[in-house]
Amino acid sequence: MADLNVDVLVIGAGPTGLGAAKRLNQLNQGTWALVDSNPVPGGLASTDVTDEGFLYDVGGHVIFSHYQYFDDCIDEALPNDDDWFTHQRISYVRCKNTWVEYPFQNNITRLPKEDQVKCMEGMIDAAVEARVHSKPPKDFDEWIVRMMGTGIADLFMRPYNYKVWAVPTTKMQCKWLGERVAAPDLKTVTKNVILGKAAGNWGPNATFRFPARDGTGGIWIAVAKTLPQEKLLLGADNTVVKVDVDAHTVTLKGGKTIRYGRLINTMAVDLLADLMGDQLLQSWTKELFYSTTHVIGVGIRGTRPDRIGDKCWLYFPEPDSPFYRATVFSNYSPYNQPQPETKLKTLYLADGSAAKSDEPQEGPYWSLMMEVSESSMKPVDVENLLKDTIQGCINTSLLQPHDEIVSTYHRAFDHGYPTPSLERDGALDKILPYLEKKDILSRGRFGSWKYEVGNQDHSFMLGVEAVDKVLLGAVELTLQYPDFVNGRKNTERRLVEGISKIQKELEAKDVVVKSEQ
Template identity: 60%
Template sequence: MTQVNDRPDTIHVETLVIGAGPTGLGAATRLDQLGRPFLIVDASPTPGGLASTDITDEGFYFDVGGHVIFSHYAYFDDAIDRALPNEDDWKTHERVSYVRSAGRWVTYPYQNNVSQLPLDLRVKCIDGLLAAAEERTRTPHVKPVTFDEWIVRNMGEGIADAFMRPYNFKVWGLQTTKMQCKWLGERVAAPNVRVAVRNALTMQTAPSWGPNATFRFPTRDGTGGIWTAVASKLPTKNFRLGREGSVDTVDAEKKTVIFADGRKVKYEHLVSSMALDGFLERLDGGADGKATVEKMKVAANEGLVYSNTIIIGIGIRGERPERIGDKCWLYFPEDDAPFYRATIFSNYSPYNVPSTEAKLPTLQKADPSLPFDKEAKSGPYWSLMMEVCQSDDKPVDLESLVKETIKGAVATELMLPGDEIVSLYERRFDHGYPTPSLGRDAALEQILPVLKDKFGIHSRGRFGSWRYEAGNQDHSFMLGVEAVDNALFGTPEMTLFETDWVNGRRNTERRLK
């Protein structure tokens, strides 16, 4: 099988990979390791997808979401360590995370640290925990169906109302009663009632929980720097990015992809990380597959739900405040701020902000009514990165969002009124979170197997396979790796179909070394 990339009208390739985010780069890395011919395409001019990083004119770096590196796979570690091999390429952090609740910083996970709440709210939460434990004892065979049922059954009404319901609506833009609970796995900590009660009495703090209690972050260039480095280990001639990589039509019958510039690529195997709903709109099933494609579109329209993500970055002059300290990311369930999460992005790496010597003018004070000196001055600098959800059920006033975000940062004591803002960043992503809605799994069962079995297409990735629980960077990368092995050798795809099993162990079956 031959492959060329010198602008002929049609080229032939064994495997075509659509998307140069973590999933596409995982597929390409595996194909390169196996010595198999491939082409990877993306409408974006640079690799990284939803794990990319932007830099403002002032020199502040902001990821396109709250990304950190923790891993279940030796192969994934091999890939990123090969890309960034030096000790000073990485910073390692212990997670310091809090929930802003009732005017206090409550240590995450909230459900194990209600001891830090005001007494009246603490009593409601503990009473709810005990009532939930009694209900589980009375009805041991009852299995929750919705996320809301899971919350109440495991945490009780107190924690549900104080944190879980409002926070998750701010994240997903969908009420917890409309979400399923099969996706939870290691994503949400079920509370230990004995520990929660003991801590509430002794006023102690529960330890960190979860796979990201310790995490890595690249020293330079943000999360996007990981993926540009991973891409740099692959042959340049195997990439087609920008307009040349923008997919117009996928002709499944002829196994041909037509691009926006009119050129075509014929393939034997197709791995796509394009958002599943958008991919189906571009899919031409031919005469025999037309009805099948229409059925898949209906299933996607009825069962696949997503939210948009808006990132707001704020660059601030001054030493990092003592009240901020070494905090990593923070959760905001209440309505005094539009964002559901804030990251102290300058804490991840000193290179995420300009050098102290850089002279920048002040754009405004955090309280915009306060006067300020417009003359450019030197630093030091620190930065905040906020995430806001937008959905059909949760509209956002985009024109006032930055202003409301700054106002919320002051209301929650992330900033003080007199703080000098020197940089503002805003970016909206049409697909931010693939929502685990009640109809998701039924829709996916009508789409993913059909794409693979009838059309020979592996749709994988955060939005390619639409399973949030298999959507971290390590999962996404390995979805691409495993899709290639399945397409070429019939190897089972464990990350997609056995996510809980994968997350419960260290996966060392594949190595890149």
């Protein structure tokens, strides 16, 4: 006999699980509960704090949204103007010892002349050859060459994406791209090269919000506080250790058993398969690939230098640094680091030499956060990764050899990026329907394994829409039609009565939506 019986059980208190819980609480149809092994909600959108008081997110997270529903929930959790800072994205690519404005492919005017010529030749060739292509590109690498040419491919896109994904671009599909990669406009690029001008901001995150306090994780702690606390079962004892699909029960580490009618799973689907002990499902999940993300933080004493300025996040395609991205995390909020009057010891200088004094001294302070990917195709020297990262910061002018380092941070997240591999969609086409027949909806960054809808707003809405499907029979737009949701600002509340309007719009775009009521 189960210790608890609920109509809907949610596994995971990251953005997807909290989205599901928010919607379940709002609709108030039947009983529900949420379980998570961590005592603090947030999942892969959480924030750590070092002993010295520096904050680091689980990678580079910012808030920008495709959904009004998401905005409303976030604003309910953090409703005051002083809860947020709004920033204009200032991003660059470090290449050829210079900073090239993002997106790189639109700003090659910043490169040395020889590299400008190679990039322009490649774009011209790509534009000419595009007229004769009758089939879609077979992989991400072919997409890059068709869209941008071999010059940009070799200089930036291939090396950078290998550093991010930890697999070659030839092993990735290109359906996931959507709005994430800017295709260069040949006329505009040519004009900017001749005039020596940079292109303007591009993309959905050109303007973004960041919480004033507690980092990105503070958002999700605040969202969780808007829910009935007795329904949130958090902490080590609530770690899921077994899923019995026949009995519709979940067993927790502390010994409690929960019986469910429907299960919304947001843990990685390969881990779910292991907890189910389902060999067929396990064989399918082996077709899914992911990379591990190492997050490295460095806290520095001193006034933020002019060479850093108001930069937000920065990209690094070249081999002189192990990281693919660095974020000037102190620029997001003055509370992401200790206040200036805080006294801290200098651990060592950036070049590894000893500090001049062992006495704690006051700030001010600023910080950098770097990300490094790892996979079987891209191994990492973990033991020396912190040292190599700091040297990479010196190599790329983020740090100077004499900078005083007062705090360091390193944490590895095993499931960091869900790889849009060539095999992914074929595996998901088997995995997700198979689970649904067993009353399990697996959703989220790794629950449904679709990076193209893996941002915080997407993840939250995957949970919301999963509940709408379970309780109302609604269509899950984010899961099924990523290009559609990424191409508009969604104001619908994902209710059944709103589906007819959305369906007409989709049909006008030659997309068929099958009613699931």
